[in-house]
Amino acid sequence: MMERVLRGRISSPLPYGVLSDYDRADHTVQLPAIELANGQARALVLPSLGGRLWSLIDEASGRELVHRNPRLRWANFGLTDAWFAGGIEWNLGSTGHSTTSNLPVHAAVLDTPLGPVVRLWEWERTRDLVLQVDLWLSDARLMASTRVLNPDPEPKPLYYWTNIAVPETRGTRVLVPADTAWRTDYAGVLERVSVPFPDGEVDVSVPSASRYAADYFYEVGDQHGRLVAAVEPDGRGIAQTSTAALRGRKLFLWGNGPGGRRWQDWLGITGTRYLEIQAGVCPTQLEHDLLEGYASRTWTEAFAPLELDPSVVAADYGVAAQAARDAVHAATPPAWLAAQHDRWLHEVADLGPGELVHTGSGWGRVELALRGAPQLPGTPFPEVADESLxxxxxxxxxxxxxxxxxxxxxxxxxxxxxxxxxxxxxxxxxxxxxxxxxxxxxxxxxxxxxxxxxxxxxxxxxxxxxxxxxxxxxxxxxxxxxxxxxxxxxxxxxPDDRRLAVERLVALLDAGRSEDVVAAVAGLPEAVREHGRTRMVLAEAMAALGQDAAALEVLERLEVPDLAEGDRTLAELWQRLCPGKPVPRPLDFRMSPGPGSDQT
The missing domain is CATH 1.25.40 (Serine Threonine Protein Phosphatase 5, Tetratricopeptide repeat)
Known part of the structure; x- marks a missing residue:
């Protein structure tokens, strides 16, 4: 585990740029979408936003199985800043939300022995790996067969996680057949804990019972047919299971503290709640596996509606988790899933995609040309008139x-x-x-x-x-x-590059030149001067100069669109200006307790 933890960290998302010029206004937008439907399930894919699976409906009950966010709300949660919550995302690259989560991917619809298949593919540039995700429907299940290809002779770090956002109510329960997990939180601690009771009486299998945001990476070992499920008190929910190459299973919960509630409202609309169940190639997201030269790694996942007896959902955790396992394996037997994967790999994975229904970047074509390499049969990369040309x-x-x-x-x-x-x-x-x-x-x-x-x-x-x-x-x-x-x-x-201007302001602030920060802000173009990130740095400079009233005036009407995950600046600045007073809810994004915290 330590070998994998020490492998593969990146210090920059280059050659990808930071995406942070988004706002929080409501705009009506039209997005290209691809729909799969077979009368039992209906899935909606957004190829212009990393191929995000945006909706998965169980036709028998009419239920939406994933968290379909009422708004596209961005925040600084990704490797390239911008990230939005909802649906199912395919994260390849390095620890964090993928560099491609807001970028277009290539997409085609294939007629295959498995039925209609939506193929998504792109060249991930931080690692120079090819990601291919084939989606199709089998009865009420959404199937996702994935291939990660290393086109080069040198071994490369491999990080991959599927993130599934699901609705959270006060009674939602997450079930994984495991009794221990590795827990990480926003205080920077990694520890091995018991589940579902890591801290006394709090049952983390009911995420709403937890106080602070945390990740739980379940120790599932070499279990056959690994799975994770989220169910409601009525027994209905969603389950994910996969072939053996996806070893890890995870729960991310926001907790019921002020910071977690604030972030949930910030990433959607007031009152919406969700959690994430996930699956990855390593036991935790701190780790990177190794993909040998010219090698590929493949797996198949199934996402399916789950229905358990309500009395079982409320039972002892071990009993409930075993019931979920029995139900998932009955509906999607591991042997059947392995056979489906084998069939996909040999009959579908290398089929030419034909005509594209959506175009991603031109960088795959450029990288193949750089290597003097031929096109890949299942994932050809076209020439695209973008910055790669x-x-x-x-x-x-x-x-x-x-x-x-x-x-x-x-x-x-x-x-x-x-x-x-x-x-x-x-x-x-x-x-x-x-x-x-x-x-x-x-x-x-x-x-x-x-x-x-x-x-x-x-x-x-x-x-x-x-x-x-x-x-x-x-x-x-x-x-x-x-x-x-x-x-x-x-x-x-x-002059209109906001990020460059803010970088200058932060450098001045770090150098103790707060007066120069105030003067520099005054000389900026209005759009840059009035942006929330600029105003936040201005408030910090004013506070450092002892101009508490002016800093507080800025802070009280401040909204920072590109606020970063785990950022405590607003709350801590309030505490400096108003010691002893509770942090106002609009400013409280703290996801863990900290020095001087008034969260109880």
Missing amino acids: PLLRFVETDDPTALDDIDPQRPTLPVVSDRWVARLSDAVERGAGWWARYALGTARHLRGDLDGAQAAYGRSAELQPTAMTLRGEALLAGDATTRDELYRRACALA
Whole structure:
């Protein structure tokens, strides 16, 4: 376990960028959707949002089996910031919500021996792995067969979890045949606990009984037909089971404390409640397995309605969990599921998808071209007219000047893998311009080669001054004065870049230059100045200057759209300004107790 915990951590989501320019206004939007229906179940997939399974209806009862959020509400919960709650998501990459959760994926509908199959696929760029998820219906079950392919000779860390959001009521019970779990919480503690009573009389199998948010990774060992289920007091619910490659099972609960309730309202609408049941390739989400070179890992999951006797649901946990296991295995026998997986793998997985019904990114095509590799039969990657196109032209023609077509006002984010570093280094030797040097600077910066990064950033700025190269130099600056001058120049080139402006403000605040923060905020464009994140930094600066009344005025009407998971800033700032007074509910996002907490 420790070997897996120490493997595979990433320090940056690059080459993906941060997605944080969302707001909390209500807008009517139209989204492409793909529906599967067979008279017993109906499923809805959102291919423009990572292929999220947004709805799963049991036709016999008319029940929605997953949490279908009434609103798309984003917050900073993902590896690239933006994340939204609801449905079933497919998380490949590294610990956290996937880099692709808000990006389009390729999708097609196939006619197969298993019936209609919705195929979703994309190239995950932090690991250079190919994710394929095939969805189909079997009676009342939604089936999901997944393949993760390593197209390269070197072994790579493998992280994958399926997250299933389900409605939570006061009586919802989560059942897994296990009596111990690894628990993590927002205080940073990992501990092995008994379930369902880790702390005295509180039964965590009823998530609403818990006070604070926590993850419970059940120790299911080598159980045959591993499963997790969520059921209501009337015995109805949903169960997930899978073939053996998905080893882990997890419960995430928000708890009934002020912070958990506030987050649930923030991520949906007031009064909506949900929890997550999950399954992954490792026992916990702190771990990364190893996927060997040119290897693939496959599994099949079944998501199905579950109905138990209400008296059993209310029984002793061990009795209830065993009843859930018996019911799931009767409806979806492990041997049957394994046979379905084998049939999918040999008869469906490599079928060509034919015409796409939705297009993802062009990066899969670029990466295959970089390797000189042929298309993959089941997951071909088309050319796409997105930010990847100049890189595709560069690789196809081996012409370094093709990179000069990249717009310096909206540059393609740097590619940072070892393959790209080698290719771009060669291109620079043959005359590639500002972008290749900017990309090399970023890649070296990421690897800790600070002198090399500084040299590349500097040469890029000489050829084409851009906000991003100046920002890179600011991050490397050894003193606060030089750093702020570089940030100031970067912001002058990109005055409407809110994230860049906030990064400058935070650097000033960290340097103890709170007066400069107040002055800098006053000079920002209105849209940047009035954003909640900017206002939060302003309130912190005012508090540091002893301007408590002004800071409190900002704080009392503050809404920060991109507030981060686990962020305690608002509550702690209130406690500094109003010691002894309860934190107002709109500001209380604390998901664990902490120093000075007034949560009881």
